Amino acid sequence: MRGDTSKEQRIMSIQEKIATDTGGVIKFEQALEALESLVEKLGKGQLSLEEALASFEQGITLARQCQEVLKEAEQKVKMLVDYQNPDKTLAFGGDA
8 A cells, every 4th residue: 555655645736736726626637537546545445444534535526526527528519519500419418
């Protein structure tokens, strides 16, 4: 578990950015990377209950951020498609 110190430091650095510099907003890729690392860490089952709970809480925050970014991207794509082809716009997952 302690061999992952550089990865843990990157996660902590990203989490600090969430809380400080960007007012809670980080890039999607950074949030996804941090979330994947947390899932991996939790999956190993080597954390104390307190560490696991804190990691889970951080993971939920990151997952919500990723969902919000994806939702915004979906809305932008829909707006662009609506603007360019107003008669041929389908809902995401819709049939042709």
